[in-house]
């Protein structure tokens with residue numbers, strides 16, 4: 001369940017925007033349809049990690065990608081924030097401490113909900129920016145660990161955070177730092193929501209002319225193109 005903080009920001013930016021109920025907190029839910037395809041389908045199209053994280057709520061598109069703890073770990077793996085070894089460490093830990101894992105999942109959704117507010121209304125609302133700031137500092141403040149630069153197998157470099165003590169506590173650090181960067185760099189005014197009203201995904205518009213409209217040309221952009229084409233044919 002989202003915490004009180006999440007409820008507080010819900011009102012302004014959910015107006016006219018039917019929001020799904022948060023799914024129950026579960027380690028591994030019994031829903032059968034989670035397979036490799038779904039794992040592959042986590043979209044990373046937003047140009048910034050914190051916005052990809054926001055999009056995991058699948059606002060208008062269907063099931064929350066963070067449906068249970070297992071899917072949260074999958075998301076972190078897909079985002080390359082956890083390698084296979086740390087991923088299985090998380091799963092082991094979740095089996096030993098299910099209550100802790102569920103608290104982490106609830107917390108992740110709470111942070112995400114505040115970040116959706118920041119993505120959609122942060123540029124206009126000082127209050128929402130202030131709330132995001134609190135949330136960022138809350139997560140940063142309780143996580144002890146070491147920051148490292150790591151060389152990946154494919155030769156690329158990545159920042160990593162190795163938590164000390166509570167392994168769960170550091171999971172959201174990279175996501176939260178990405179949102180912190182957006183505030184530091186003043187990027188909020190370039191955050192857009194997909195022009196397809198049925199979509200709900202957000203992204204950073206990095207085009208020179210600032211006119212990126214679609215989360216993804218292959219899906220929403222293509223649908224719009226096809227619709228324009230149909231209109232032309234019927235004229």
Ligand SMILES: [Zn+2]
Pocket residue numbers: 194195196199200201214215216220
């Ligand atoms: Zn879209």
